[in-house]
Amino acid sequence: MPPHPTWTATLGSVVAATTLGIAALAAPAGAAATPAVAETSPAAAQPGDVERLGLEATAGFDGRFIAGTWVPVTVSLAPERLVAGVLDVDVRLENGGRLTETRPFEVAGGSRKRFRVVVPPVADLTVTVRPDGEEPVQVRPGTQQRVAGGAFLVGVLGAVPADPPAVESVATRRRAVYVSVDPEWLALSAHALDSVGTLVAHAQDLQRLPDPARRTLAAAVAGGVDLTVVADRPGPVDLGVTSPATARGEDGTLTAEPGAWVLTEADLSGPPTHRTDPAAGVGRVIAAAAPLGRGRVAVVAVPLGAPGLGRDAALWSHLLQPAADRDGATQPTTTTQMLNTSQAVLSGSDLALPTLPWLTAFLVLYVAAVGPGNALVLSRLGRRELAWVTVPAVTVAFAVGAFAASAVASPPTGVAASALTWVDGHGSELALAAVRAPRPGHHTLTLPGQGWDVVAGALREPAVLTRGGDVEVGFELEALEAGTVLAWRTGTGDPPLQVTASAGAGGVRATVRNVSDRPVDDIRLLSAGEERRIGGLEPGQQRDVEVHSRTELRPSDPWDGEHQFLGDRGPRGGPELPMSLATVLQWEILDRSPGLVWAVGSLPGQTGSPVRADGRPAGDEGSLVAVGVRPTLAGDRFLSPYTVSRAVVATAGMGGERGGPSPNALVDVESVVLRYRLPVAGDLQALVATLDEGWREPGPHGPPVAVPEVVCDDRGVCSDVELPRPVPAGPAGPGETELEVWDVRAGAWAPLADVFADGEADPARTVSPLGEVHVRAVPQDVFEFAGRGVGARLGGQR
Numbered sequence: 001m002p003p004h005p006t007w008t009a010t011l012g013s014v015v016a017a018t019t020l021g022i023a024a025l026a027a028p029a030g031a032a033a034t035p036a037v038a039e040t041s042p043a044a045a046q047p048g049d050v051e052r053l054g055l056e057a058t059a060g061f062d063g064r065f066i067a068g069t070w071v072p073v074t075v076s077l078a079p080e081r082l083v084a085g086v087l088d089v090d091v092r093l094e095n096g097g098r099l100t101e102t103r104p105f106e107v108a109g110g111s112r113k114r115f116r117v118v119v120p121p122v123a124d125l126t127v128t129v130r131p132d133g134e135e136p137v138q139v140r141p142g143t144q145q146r147v148a149g150g151a152f153l154v155g156v157l158g159a160v161p162a163d164p165p166a167v168e169s170v171a172t173r174r175r176a177v178y179v180s181v182d183p184e185w186l187a188l189s190a191h192a193l194d195s196v197g198t199l200v201a202h203a204q205d206l207q208r209l210p211d212p213a214r215r216t217l218a219a220a221v222a223g224g225v226d227l228t229v230v231a232d233r234p235g236p237v238d239l240g241v242t243s244p245a246t247a248r249g250e251d252g253t254l255t256a257e258p259g260a261w262v263l264t265e266a267d268l269s270g271p272p273t274h275r276t277d278p279a280a281g282v283g284r285v286i287a288a289a290a291p292l293g294r295g296r297v298a299v300v301a302v303p304l305g306a307p308g309l310g311r312d313a314a315l316w317s318h319l320l321q322p323a324a325d326r327d328g329a330t331q332p333t334t335t336t337q338m339l340n341t342s343q344a345v346l347s348g349s350d351l352a353l354p355t356l357p358w359l360t361a362f363l364v365l366y367v368a369a370v371g372p373g374n375a376l377v378l379s380r381l382g383r384r385e386l387a388w389v390t391v392p393a394v395t396v397a398f399a400v401g402a403f404a405a406s407a408v409a410s411p412p413t414g415v416a417a418s419a420l421t422w423v424d425g426h427g428s429e430l431a432l433a434a435v436r437a438p439r440p441g442h443h444t445l446t447l448p449g450q451g452w453d454v455v456a457g458a459l460r461e462p463a464v465l466t467r468g469g470d471v472e473v474g475f476e477l478e479a480l481e482a483g484t485v486l487a488w489r490t491g492t493g494d495p496p497l498q499v500t501a502s503a504g505a506g507g508v509r510a511t512v513r514n515v516s517d518r519p520v521d522d523i524r525l526l527s528a529g530e531e532r533r534i535g536g537l538e539p540g541q542q543r544d545v546e547v548h549s550r551t552e553l554r555p556s557d558p559w560d561g562e563h564q565f566l567g568d569r570g571p572r573g574g575p576e577l578p579m580s581l582a583t584v585l586q587w588e589i590l591d592r593s594p595g596l597v598w599a600v601g602s603l604p605g606q607t608g609s610p611v612r613a614d615g616r617p618a619g620d621e622g623s624l625v626a627v628g629v630r631p632t633l634a635g636d637r638f639l640s641p642y643t644v645s646r647a648v649v650a651t652a653g654m655g656g657e658r659g660g661p662s663p664n665a666l667v668d669v670e671s672v673v674l675r676y677r678l679p680v681a682g683d684l685q686a687l688v689a690t691l692d693e694g695w696r697e698p699g700p701h702g703p704p705v706a707v708p709e710v711v712c713d714d715r716g717v718c719s720d721v722e723l724p725r726p727v728p729a730g731p732a733g734p735g736e737t738e739l740e741v742w743d744v745r746a747g748a749w750a751p752l753a754d755v756f757a758d759g760e761a762d763p764a765r766t767v768s769p770l771g772e773v774h775v776r777a778v779p780q781d782v783f784e785f786a787g788r789g790v791g792a793r794l795g796g797q798r
Helices: 011-018 048-054 184-188 203-207 211-222 313-319 334-346 356-381 385-407 581-586
Strands: 037-039 056-059 062-066 069-076 083-093 100-107 113-119 122-131 137-139 151-157 177-182 194-201 224-229 245-248 254-258 261-264 285-292 296-300 413-423 427-434 439-445 453-456 462-468 471-477 482-490 499-502 507-514 521-528 530-537 542-548 597-605 619-629 644-651 663-668 671-677 684-689 706-712 718-724 738-743 747-749 771-779 782-784 792-793
Touching: 048 137, 056 122, 056 439, 062 151, 069 122, 083 113, 100 113, 100 453, 113 184, 137 184, 151 644, 177 194, 194 203, 203 224, 211 224, 211 285, 211 296, 211 482, 254 285, 254 471, 285 313, 296 313, 334 427, 334 482, 334 581, 356 385, 413 581, 427 439, 427 471, 427 581, 439 482, 453 462, 453 471, 471 482, 507 521, 507 530, 507 597, 521 542, 530 542, 542 644, 581 619, 684 706
Parallel strands: 100 462, 151 177, 151 194, 194 224, 224 296, 413 619
Antiparallel strands: 037 062, 056 069, 069 113, 083 100, 083 122, 122 137, 245 254, 261 285, 285 296, 413 427, 427 482, 439 471, 453 482, 462 471, 499 507, 507 542, 521 530, 521 597, 597 619, 644 671, 663 782, 671 771, 684 792, 706 718, 738 747, 738 771
């Protein structure tokens, strides 16, 4: 991982560090990859201590989680007598750092108390119970046991049915593993569902959820989790979120919303109908689905595991789908990518590089005092032999003065910025904060309120997280070392920007309006790989913008523009907060995938949650705001590839780097499966695609730009040369890439050239009943998929 940012220091702190020889420590090396799906193994501790405390610790749901995701950890205590003390959940992160969440506890004898914690992607996990006046008891929930077959998790809100169907996902053939999800997790954190591909819940159970749990669930779906709701009772369907069905009839038929994808009994035995009104004469509608943000909401009329359709593998294979791939072969994880990028982002803050003028002034004064000044005084006194006393004395005086100045003039300082995002109206907040001090010691960052999911930068000592009225993260720092925190939580109020967009054969157009009472600066519109800057908007102002006029997605050089927002250099030479937070979010929600149109801007001053560094307000760098909406059809009956969401849902082969060299590229994988979801149902006439549009031309930062190398011959003579990187061979990027499309009628992969023989494909052959298209690639070297898109012609019009 990259080194910690060096922060701006005042005269006193620079002098102290220079004179006393204090330097920041390097971060530990990263950890090894974890397997794709892990199961916890039995805790390892002294049996007598564990039984006396009634201690149980489980990582994941029913002991299972997906490697590379946030992990729910449950710790329960059922002691024989009253026990009080401290509970520590210690996580060794994949970036080499450690984070310990500590909680006080008191449990009466004969009772049971559960503690729930959501931790970042783990390399190792330890739970320690420290009873007052007793020796600590430690257990280690296992995190390294692989579940064979590339399984994915299906969460069931409440209990898993006794006889659920054995399901393999469409096209990817990944086996579904059912786990129970306690409703309390929904109120705790949206990251709690990070391991779950699809969550299955009954409509009445959703109605009983408290409002915080509903908001968290909606945020999780908007972020990429699929929600499948069982509506097995006649009457209106009320989900608390956008629903693709309005009601269920007495005969079990669903009434779908206009534009929702529907699945009928006829679709289970034959090719999909893809009718504009599927309920008319094509059989009973038993499922309906519609997108919500980057996820999907589906309603099904039969309970999971019930006799008949409840155990029909064909039905549930369409409804139970894996989330975007987090396989352990694709390292580092999204969370680590974001944390690493945040270190670079902080280099542009007010606490950036040491102020060289102050350091120069100090050195000049010191040299002048210890040299000419000292010599002049001693020569006038006629006592030059005292130089052996005065030179050390001057040095000590400067050192003591510098240390005193740093103590008085350089208290610990902090910086903070936030990113507020809304996806289809559902908001979340990302806070970036850091603290540094001129002297070694204990320092803290305090995030206001509760509900934060926290990850900390790697240091030699673990960061310690405590939850009370606020969330506090403590660090043991060396001089000038930075303690860094990334924290997420759901719920951010109303967005300051209102965005409407439409897409069709003429491109993407949008209207952005400032609906807040504050100006929004530096607004940009993003649609997949396209960007349009429109400047600032005062309250009440709006702007109509043509984002672009393209009908196909734009390919991109994987090495070019990896950190596009880092190219915006401020007066200090570094990337400027808060807009540079878009670089952090590019590894998550702002990865420039198609499906959503984004308006991104900045709000100066305090907008997000105020952060404190060692009890003092941290310097606020403002907030980035990002509002994402799904564009509507432009009216020309063309379903633009810019409206069709895309996700990597399966990878095979070790050595891959998801997100490296860019969020829309993979390196050294044997095969990749891309899943496309058409946003609205209709009378599909033909599928159109630019699936073979990979990266063609080298950019300024990638092949075949010359790369400096040092070459040595057999005689040991070395010289600097420039070795060009290989030129891409063909439209698929570096090397040749084989592309296949899932044939829904044959249930097998078919070559792209056969499916799109005349440039268009038959929807009955390529589109599943719920609007999904799967594409498999067998790449060589780098597989860049930014330009690979899918669209459709509707209603017979071109």
